[in-house]
Amino acid sequence: MFLAFKEMARAKVRFALLIAAIALLVFLILFQQSLQNGLITGFIGAIREQNAPVLVYSVDGQRVLQGSVITPDMEADILAAPGTGETGPIGQGTFTGLPSGNADGETFDTTLIGYELGPDGDGIGAPTTVVEGRLPTADDEGVVSDADVALGYDIDDTVTLLPGGKEITIVGVAENAQLNVSPTLFVSYDTYLSAVKSVNPDAGTPLPNVLGVIPADGFTPDEAVASINEQSLELDALTKQDAATETPGVAQVQQSFNIIFLLYGLVVPCVTGLFFLIVTFQKANSLTLLRAIGAPAGRLVSSLLIQVVVIIGVGLLIGTLLYYPVSQQALGGIALQFETAAVIFWSVLLLSLGVLSSLVAARRVLKIDPIEATTGQGVGS
Amino acid sequence: MKLALKELRRRPGRFATATVILTLIAILLMFLGGLLDGLIASSTGAIRAQNADAIVYSDTAQASFVRSRIDPELRAQVEAVEGVTEVGGIGNVQLGARVPGNGPRDLASVALFGYELAPDGVPDAPPYGQAWADDSIKADGVEEGMIIEVGPARTPIAIIGFVADTNFNGQSSLWASPDTWRDTLSANRPDAQLGPDVFQALIVRGDGANLPDAIDAATGGATDSYSVDGAVAAIPGVTEQQGTFNQIIGVTVAIALVVIGLFFALLTVERTSLYGVLKALGAKSSTIFAGLVAQAVVVTAIAAFVAGTLVILLDLLLPPGSIPLLITPSRIILSVVLLLVAAVLGCSFSLRRVLRIDPASAIGTTS
Numbered sequence: 001m002f003l004a005f006k007e008m009a010r011a012k013v014r015f016a017l018l019i020a021a022i023a024l025l026v027f028l029i030l031f032q033q034s035l036q037n038g039l040i041t042g043f044i045g046a047i048r049e050q051n052a053p054v055l056v057y058s059v060d061g062q063r064v065l066q067g068s069v070i071t072p073d074m075e076a077d078i079l080a081a082p083g084t085g086e087t088g089p090i091g092q093g094t095f096t097g098l099p100s101g102n103a104d105g106e107t108f109d110t111t112l113i114g115y116e117l118g119p120d121g122d123g124i125g126a127p128t129t130v131v132e133g134r135l136p137t138a139d140d141e142g143v144v145s146d147a148d149v150a151l152g153y154d155i156d157d158t159v160t161l162l163p164g165g166k167e168i169t170i171v172g173v174a175e176n177a178q179l180n181v182s183p184t185l186f187v188s189y190d191t192y193l194s195a196v197k198s199v200n201p202d203a204g205t206p207l208p209n210v211l212g213v214i215p216a217d218g219f220t221p222d223e224a225v226a227s228i229n230e231q232s233l234e235l236d237a238l239t240k241q242d243a244a245t246e247t248p249g250v251a252q253v254q255q256s257f258n259i260i261f262l263l264y265g266l267v268v269p270c271v272t273g274l275f276f277l278i279v280t281f282q283k284a285n286s287l288t289l290l291r292a293i294g295a296p297a298g299r300l301v302s303s304l305l306i307q308v309v310v311i312i313g314v315g316l317l318i319g320t321l322l323y324y325p326v327s328q329q330a331l332g333g334i335a336l337q338f339e340t341a342a343v344i345f346w347s348v349l350l351l352s353l354g355v356l357s358s359l360v361a362a363r364r365v366l367k368i369d370p371i372e373a374t375t376g377q378g379v380g381s
Numbered sequence: 382m383k384l385a386l387k388e389l390r391r392r393p394g395r396f397a398t399a400t401v402i403l404t405l406i407a408i409l410l411m412f413l414g415g416l417l418d419g420l421i422a423s424s425t426g427a428i429r430a431q432n433a434d435a436i437v438y439s440d441t442a443q444a445s446f447v448r449s450r451i452d453p454e455l456r457a458q459v460e461a462v463e464g465v466t467e468v469g470g471i472g473n474v475q476l477g478a479r480v481p482g483n484g485p486r487d488l489a490s491v492a493l494f495g496y497e498l499a500p501d502g503v504p505d506a507p508p509y510g511q512a513w514a515d516d517s518i519k520a521d522g523v524e525e526g527m528i529i530e531v532g533p534a535r536t537p538i539a540i541i542g543f544v545a546d547t548n549f550n551g552q553s554s555l556w557a558s559p560d561t562w563r564d565t566l567s568a569n570r571p572d573a574q575l576g577p578d579v580f581q582a583l584i585v586r587g588d589g590a591n592l593p594d595a596i597d598a599a600t601g602g603a604t605d606s607y608s609v610d611g612a613v614a615a616i617p618g619v620t621e622q623q624g625t626f627n628q629i630i631g632v633t634v635a636i637a638l639v640v641i642g643l644f645f646a647l648l649t650v651e652r653t654s655l656y657g658v659l660k661a662l663g664a665k666s667s668t669i670f671a672g673l674v675a676q677a678v679v680v681t682a683i684a685a686f687v688a689g690t691l692v693i694l695l696d697l698l699l700p701p702g703s704i705p706l707l708i709t710p711s712r713i714i715l716s717v718v719l720l721l722v723a724a725v726l727g728c729s730f731s732l733r734r735v736l737r738i739d740p741a742s743a744i745g746t747t748s
Binding site for chain 2: 013014017018020021024025027028031032035058059060061062067069071093094095096107109162163181182196199200202203204205206207233234236248249252255256259260263264266267270271273274275277278279281282331333334
């Protein structure tokens with residue numbers, strides 16, 4: 001151990017460079033993990049965090065909320081399915097919103113999700129994660145996603161939809177309830193209908209985009225989905241988890257990030273392994289001499305492994321420290337979060353891979369024959 | 382320099398690990414760049430294809446077709462702007478399309494455009510009920526002459542030919558007459574239907590110095606006009622995607638720089654005594670450093686070549702519609718240039734060590 005730390009203290013630049021490389025890689029991996037999760041939450045969080053266990057799309061909608069239209073015939077088919085209990089229409093549209101809480105008077109793409117409120121505002125399609133304020137209980141009231149508060153969408157602020165000038169007052173904030181990575185408001189179904197009319201006077205009355213379904217007694221959500229889909233080839237019923245994960249684009253985002261993570265995950269052990277292999281080559285003569293004067297091979301290997309653990313550990317620490325402030329920011333409307341599970345997962349994985357990669361250098365150390373001290377050869381030969 | 386290249390030839394194993402790491406980093410760079418290019422291309426093709434000096438939306442539309450509404454009065458104001466020579470309406474609707482031969486739940490995503498002025502590469506608007514299709518729709522089994530049914534109203538559209546690189550929002554575009562688009566919109570999206578002669582946006586051609594600003598001034602701010610490049614950048618998400626990916630690519634290049642710096646710094650330390658001998662024999666520091674740079678450049682070039690080949694293979698193997706990867710020669714060249722710059726800069730970390738080598742160290746002390 002003494003040797004390991006002494007060597008690191010004497011060659012600060014060389015070890016600092018390795019730590020810098022690992023720290024940058026760790027930072028990038030964690031940042032991208034947050035970006036991936038933030039992107040997916042911003043994209044489909046509202047679907048995940050609403051209360052209808054089953055959502056029924058039209059096949060034409062291709063699992064895009066705004067793209068789906070439920071005609072009266074389809075609605076009749078859904079109601080006729082044995083697995084259907086209660087249902088409620090859900091409508092969604094994207095509007096240009098001017099929040100009163102934004103000091104710069106900036107406008108934003110604003111998503112409206114309309115659902116039938118029911119007596120307490122918790123009708124089918126209501127957000128389940130209200131963390132501040134309350135659910136809407138009347139028309140022209142809305143609950144906003146927490147990621148949008150910083151943009152000026154806070155409780156008691158009003159959002160004016162342009163053109164037309166329809167105003168919605170924010171009465172609550174829900175956690176992780178964005179859709180399409182834009183400010184998202186849960187409002188009454190009638191508010192949604194009048195919003196559509198206010199911005200486009202030519203518009204006809206919109207049909208529901210999807211129908212939220214509570215399964216009939218004795219049916220699980222999966223059984224209700226199967227029952228509804230059997231009714232018609234025009235219907236595409238999904239549990240809310242499936243509706244979230246099968247929204248077009250989500251799988252592609254995950255696949256793309258997985259490839260990126262795999263490549264970064266390979267670079268870290270390669271860099272660590274290369275570094276310690278070269279260092280071992282450089283120390284060949286000294287290591288041979290140490291073995292000749294009685295240093296056990298195990299001590300030299302443990303010294304090497306201590307260095308690996310310390311270097312990767314410090315790299316992980318610095319990378320995580322760099323990541324922390326970035327994870328508290330929003331990036332182009334995507335709210336990032338500090339992912340503790342990702343930090344633990346990547347720390348364990350990178351440490352294990354780093355130690356594994358240094359075993360090549362350890363093998364070289366173990367191969368040292370002390371007799372070579374008398375011939376001038378070492379591990380480098 | 383010859384000595385350095387000879388070493389590379391005679392002892393390639395010494396450089397193998399660095400080459401492997403750089404190959405991984407080069408793959409990352411090219412993959413990230415290809416992903417960015419793919420995302421942008423599939424979102425913006427329909428706008429990039431416009432042969433326009435200005436694209437005009439209504440003032441609150443935030444450059445979104447579906448939220449924009451240009452009525453005939455507003456259009457007349459635009460047409461009256463000095464320098465405007467041609468004005469054409471345009472609109473779109475994004476729907477699912479049933480393709481003959483595909484399963485009843487297996488729909489193609491399409492963005493149907495109605496247009497008056499033809500974009501580059503797209504012929505004039507076809508007769509009612511027909512459309513030119515972006516060739517990306519072939520992956521969904523669509524062929525020339527086929528009639529696809531669009532939207533819940535199953536509006537029939539006959540495909541009369543194919544055009545290239547005109548996708549919009551990741552969907553295959555269809556290019557039809559304004560009447561085809563307007564009727565399809567009304568039948569399938571009653572909440573978004575528009576009155577007669579109302580369009581979502583205008584394509585404007587002219588010879589004014591700054592046409593978009595002139596149009597917005599002439600309409601008293603009732604319009605929000607862009608150049609083609611501006612309209613591409615204004616598509617929601619495009620700027621954010623570019624910014625995020627470019628930052629990640631930048632940090633990845635920095636990592637490449639550190640890896641190269643680390644590797645050649647270690648190599649220099651290892652060969653200090655040999656460089657001492659070379660200096661004692663009269664070699665200049667610049668010659669030794671040039672050798673290091675040459676080795677770094679060769680190692681990086683090999684890594685970039687292998688990475689480029691692998692990324693092109695990956696692009697060919699990926700099934701259509703999975704990952705939006707677009708590998709272009711310009712992206713590969715840019716990645717290679719960035720890596721080479723990182724290689725030279727990384728190598729320069731070793732310059733100080735090379736300069737500090739004392740030729741006298743060759744006498745007596747060899748390690």
